[in-house]
Amino acid sequence: MTWLEDHPEVRTIRVAASDLNGIARGKRIPRRFAQKAMEDGTRFPLSVLSLDIWGEDIDDSPLVFESGDPDGICHPTERGYLPLPWLSAPTALLPMWMYREDGRPYDGDPRHALARVLSRFRARGLTPVVGTELEFYVIDDSGKELRVPPSPRSGKRRPGAEILSLRALDAFDIFFTEVYDGCEAMDIPAETAISEAGIGQFELNLSHVDDALKAADDAWLFKLLVRGVARSHGFAASFMAKPYEDYSGNGMHVHFSLLDQAGNNVFDDGTSRGTDLFRHAVAGCLAAMPASALIFAPHGNSYDRLVPEAHAPTGVCWGYENRTAAIRVPAGSPKARRIEHRVAGGDVNPYLMLASVLGAALVGIEDEMEPPEPITGNAYDQHLPQLPGTWAQAIDAFEESDIISRIFPEELVRNYVATKRQELHYFAELTDAEKVDLYLDTV
Numbered sequence: 001m002t003w004l005e006d007h008p009e010v011r012t013i014r015v016a017a018s019d020l021n022g023i024a025r026g027k028r029i030p031r032r033f034a035q036k037a038m039e040d041g042t043r044f045p046l047s048v049l050s051l052d053i054w055g056e057d058i059d060d061s062p063l064v065f066e067s068g069d070p071d072g073i074c075h076p077t078e079r080g081y082l083p084l085p086w087l088s089a090p091t092a093l094l095p096m097w098m099y100r101e102d103g104r105p106y107d108g109d110p111r112h113a114l115a116r117v118l119s120r121f122r123a124r125g126l127t128p129v130v131g132t133e134l135e136f137y138v139i140d141d142s143g144k145e146l147r148v149p150p151s152p153r154s155g156k157r158r159p160g161a162e163i164l165s166l167r168a169l170d171a172f173d174i175f176f177t178e179v180y181d182g183c184e185a186m187d188i189p190a191e192t193a194i195s196e197a198g199i200g201q202f203e204l205n206l207s208h209v210d211d212a213l214k215a216a217d218d219a220w221l222f223k224l225l226v227r228g229v230a231r232s233h234g235f236a237a238s239f240m241a242k243p244y245e246d247y248s249g250n251g252m253h254v255h256f257s258l259l260d261q262a263g264n265n266v267f268d269d270g271t272s273r274g275t276d277l278f279r280h281a282v283a284g285c286l287a288a289m290p291a292s293a294l295i296f297a298p299h300g301n302s303y304d305r306l307v308p309e310a311h312a313p314t315g316v317c318w319g320y321e322n323r324t325a326a327i328r329v330p331a332g333s334p335k336a337r338r339i340e341h342r343v344a345g346g347d348v349n350p351y352l353m354l355a356s357v358l359g360a361a362l363v364g365i366e367d368e369m370e371p372p373e374p375i376t377g378n379a380y381d382q383h384l385p386q387l388p389g390t391w392a393q394a395i396d397a398f399e400e401s402d403i404i405s406r407i408f409p410e411e412l413v414r415n416y417v418a419t420k421r422q423e424l425h426y427f428a429e430l431t432d433a434e435k436v437d438l439y440l441d442t443v
Contacts, residue, residue, distance in 0.1 A: 022349035086228030198247035239346035249305030250346030284364015291401030315384030359407030
């Protein structure tokens, strides 16, 4: 019995894949053609996964006029059909990823980039266990100024920022109930929700899973779900890195550990220090961090978040139980020893972000890198190597990095750099209001 046979109410299907910006690109098809898409896949131009943030082709891309804009074949991922509960008509999503005509994975597909990194872990007998934390704002964007929307429960606006406030959560209880119901229907392992430091800002944690592809899928689908449910209530939910100048930006933190073939955490040495392999992984993450900034801060607005004293890291460092550090080692039982990578904004592509973090850790393990001493105290007050301060600097660092070439295939690096250079060029022509409009719903 197929999922569709169990859901006769579904009338239309969306087939979609993630582009380099994490935007869902795809088609709407009638239900009667769903089986063909499931069995044979569907054709998209290879170039569609490398569109810019406006959905435009990249100027002078070899994927377009030079090669005749050829098709790739999109096949369903192992996720299968998923409901889209925020749409009024019963609809299912069939997530896809792209292959070339001859059956090879398309190197420009961000999901395949993560799969490549995971295959290298498997070759070493290691399995990453990954959990994510996603921050977002709920925003009334109906007027000239962004503001917190009225509560669906009371109809009142609560303009204050309240960290860990039950009142703030309860004000949007109807919205969060629908989000959690949607997560249940879409098999997204949503755990704790909290209110954060910004007005109308919240964070929701997704469970640790031993399948990093599923963790990336979960984060990608969660962003689609939250934005869709919010719009059904008449307001926006935005993962934009910095919607408000005077409040903290949105982050996407990732926690990870590694299991061996017996299921043991290879970061655990029975003490708070962690194993040598743990330290190698930390060192790899630090070594790749400046060059990976374009993955963690992919948009023009991203760099408004990466400023001192704004709850986002700016220095390349690590520390035990230190939230000012770029890499935090949480306290607790050594059996749960893990790394928290805190650099990425909420506007990232989850597939590229996890590929970058895990790929960097793997390089550190392969090269037996050693990290500097962990910091103590406030990272912002210390003289540390810094992340790129501008979008242009991040693009150059990504393109020129040897460590990035060990994580990502050449074609993806080329496509991503071309995409970001085009966006950088046209972003400079926008007004402040146009910049907000650009990112509020897209990322």
